[in-house]
Amino acid sequence: MSDAKRPKDQLKAHIRAQNQTLILETSERVFARQGLAKTTTQMIADEAGLPKANVHYYYRSKKDLLEAVLERILEMWLHSVSEFNVEEGPKRNLTRYISEKIDQSRDNKNASKVFAMALIGEEPFVLDYLRRLFVSELSREKATIETWVNEELMDPVPVEHLFISIWAMTQTYADFDAQVRIMLQKECLGESDYDEAKVFITRMVLAGCGVKELL
Amino acid sequence: MSDAKRPKDQLKAHIRAQNQTLILETSERVFARQGLAKTTTQMIADEAGLPKANVHYYYRSKKDLLEAVLERILEMWLHSVSEFNVEEGPKRNLTRYISEKIDQSRDNKNASKVFAMALIGEEPFVLDYLRRLFVSELSREKATIETWVNEELMDPVPVEHLFISIWAMTQTYADFDAQVRIMLQKECLGESDYDEAKVFITRMVLAGCGVKELL
DNA sequence: GTCTATAGGGAGATAGAC
DNA sequence: GTCTATCTCCCTATAGAC
Numbered sequence: 001m002s003d004a005k006r007p008k009d010q011l012k013a014h015i016r017a018q019n020q021t022l023i024l025e026t027s028e029r030v031f032a033r034q035g036l037a038k039t040t041t042q043m044i045a046d047e048a049g050l051p052k053a054n055v056h057y058y059y060r061s062k063k064d065l066l067e068a069v070l071e072r073i074l075e076m077w078l079h080s081v082s083e084f085n086v087e088e089g090p091k092r093n094l095t096r097y098i099s100e101k102i103d104q105s106r107d108n109k110n111a112s113k114v115f116a117m118a119l120i121g122e123e124p125f126v127l128d129y130l131r132r133l134f135v136s137e138l139s140r141e142k143a144t145i146e147t148w149v150n151e152e153l154m155d156p157v158p159v160e161h162l163f164i165s166i167w168a169m170t171q172t173y174a175d176f177d178a179q180v181r182i183m184l185q186k187e188c189l190g191e192s193d194y195d196e197a198k199v200f201i202t203r204m205v206l207a208g209c210g211v212k213e214l215l
Numbered sequence: 216m217s218d219a220k221r222p223k224d225q226l227k228a229h230i231r232a233q234n235q236t237l238i239l240e241t242s243e244r245v246f247a248r249q250g251l252a253k254t255t256t257q258m259i260a261d262e263a264g265l266p267k268a269n270v271h272y273y274y275r276s277k278k279d280l281l282e283a284v285l286e287r288i289l290e291m292w293l294h295s296v297s298e299f300n301v302e303e304g305p306k307r308n309l310t311r312y313i314s315e316k317i318d319q320s321r322d323n324k325n326a327s328k329v330f331a332m333a334l335i336g337e338e339p340f341v342l343d344y345l346r347r348l349f350v351s352e353l354s355r356e357k358a359t360i361e362t363w364v365n366e367e368l369m370d371p372v373p374v375e376h377l378f379i380s381i382w383a384m385t386q387t388y389a390d391f392d393a394q395v396r397i398m399l400q401k402e403c404l405g406e407s408d409y410d411e412a413k414v415f416i417t418r419m420v421l422a423g424c425g426v427k428e429l430l
Numbered sequence: 431g432t433c434t435a436t437a438g439g440g441a442g443a444t445a446g447a448c
Numbered sequence: 449g450t451c452t453a454t455c456t457c458c459c460t461a462t463a464g465a466c
Contacts (some may be wrong), residue, residue: 015431035336037252040459051433056461113335120331121250122393130397138398160398161415168387169380176383178337182345183353183375200376204423208415230449255441266451271443437462448450 020058020068022048027069032110036066036117067125070118073111074129080104084144090154091213093144095202101170102198106189112174138163155210162209169201235273235283237263242284247325251281251332282340285333288326289344295319299359305369306428308359310417316385317413321404327389353378370425377424384416 026048030039041062045052059065081100084093105112118126142159149156173180177189184193241263245254256277260267274280296315299308320327333341357374364371388395392404399408 012431019431035250035252037250038336041461042459052460053433053462054431057431060461062460116335116391119391119394120328120335121253127393127397130394134397135400158411158415161412164387164395164398164412165384165416165419168383168391172379172383176331176334178342179334179345180379182342182349183379185350196373197376197379200373200423201380204380204419207422207425208419210422227449234449256443257441267442268444268451269449272449275443277442432466434465435463437460439458439460441458442456444455445453447452 016058019050019054023050023055023058023065024069024072027065028073028110028114031066031069031117032113036114036121041065066118066123069114070123070125070129073108073115074126074133076108076111077104077115078133084141086144086147089213090145090148090209090211091206094205094209094211098166098170098202098205099198101166102173102194102201105170105172105174106194109174109177112171116171116175153211153213157209162205166201166205170197173197231273234265234269238265238270238273238280239284239287242280243288243325243329246281246284246332247328251329251336251338256280281333281338284329285338285340285344288323288330289341289348291323291326292319292330293348299356301359301362304428305360305363305424305426306421309420309424309426313381313385313417313420314413316381317388317409317416320385320387320389321409324389324392327386331386331390368426368428372424377420381416381420385412388412 023044027039027044030044030047034043041055042052044065045055048055055065059068081104082096084097115126138160141163145154145157145159145162148154173189173194181188186193238259242254242259245259245262249258256270257267259280260270263270270280274283296319297311299312330341353375356378360369360372360374360377363369388404388409396403401408
């Protein structure tokens with residue numbers, strides 16, 4: 001085994017990475033549109049412009065493929081939402097958090113739907129992931145909020161329920177967008193709809209938490 | 216054709232009604248547990264203690280069966296949540312509405328999950344139903360809220376977004392209960408968890424809507 | 431790495447005896 | 449109305465030539 005890769009190997013690795021990305025991006029779209037169980041590897045192959053056997057070459061089974069898609073989504077999420085910054089206080093942090101979550105609903109609707117489908121179906125892969133990462137994530141945010149409560153910048157709140165509510169309110173614009181479109185009587189949502197959602201959700205959360213700070 | 220039914224017909228009608236109810240109740244449970252596409256008519260038949268052919272005798276196709284299940288869920292929902300009563304004012308009405316929605320999440324978890332699965336999968340049957348009934352329902356509630364706003368019992372609110380948020384927050388305890396259980400670190404939710412949810416959601420909604428009234 | 435052809439396994443649905 | 453046996457179709461996954 002030599003440390004320096006030969007050009008041939010580099011080319012192969014490049015092709016591999018390119019095809020895997022193509023397959024994962026296509027899968028996310030098809031899974032979101034068709035549902036996890038209804039999606040066939042043939043549909044994914046067709047939409048990616050590949051023969052079905054190639055999809056199975058890169059991902060041995062449909063289950064492996066779904067898990068790769070979910071892992072990609074969960075990684076992306078962890079890195080796309082800012083963590084709380086205790087010095088900035090609750091108002092700025094909660095406002096930014098809600099805004100970023102709504103942006104996610106708008107910009108990564110397919111990823112959000114696939115995640116929701118996997119969660120509602122209680123896919124073990126997703127539950128394990130949440131158990132490993134979400135709980136520790138939440139305990140950090142809980143500590144930050146308790147600091148703010150002690151500084152009397154906001155009222156005491158049930159932190160778990162607060163996050164459950166924020167996630168529910170923001171994700172619903174992606175996961176159940178069909179229902180949202182019917183209620184707003186629009187063919188598809190515009191920038192102003194997402195802005196109104198941000199403003200109203202922020203208003204409820206800040207008022208409900210009794211955020212005192214003016215700025 | 217005689218107007219008076221013969222005993223034989225009554226018996227047949229009774230057997231029919233009984234079997235249909237058994238099949239629908241079983242289906243709701245299995246659909247919720249397995250997902251709509253993964254559920255097989257064989258699973259439903261086994262769990263109902265019937266041969267598969269009997270399921271197909273009462274519901275020609277799996278699609279017909281799912282639609283019958285969904286219709287039953289939607290009918291139940293329409294009759295289980297109180298309408299707004301304008302004289303009672305926003306505080307009592309919103310508090311009761313949220314409480315009833317959380318009770319639904321707790322008591323009809325399977326129904327809620329099946330509905331969520333159908334909605335996220337954009338089943339045409341569900342979308343049509345929502346288009347026909349939800350929009351008119353919402354416009355009545357919108358009028359009531361505008362009355363309260365004019366009487367200065369609460370601040371002006373974007374009514375559509377308010378209902379989207381309330382539904383999202385309350386339904387999430389049924390639809391994504393796996394996530395909720397992980398966050399609360401409990402094997403299953405107890406009465407106190409649902410009560411805390413009710414109190415906190417109500418607090419956010421009343422504060423966010425600037426409900427003035429004290430009682 | 432790519433692709434055709436096919437094995438192997440179920441699922442939905444129904445025929446037809448009881 | 450009930451139930452067994454079966455038809456038909458299509459999906460996942462792989463073998464094997466290129």
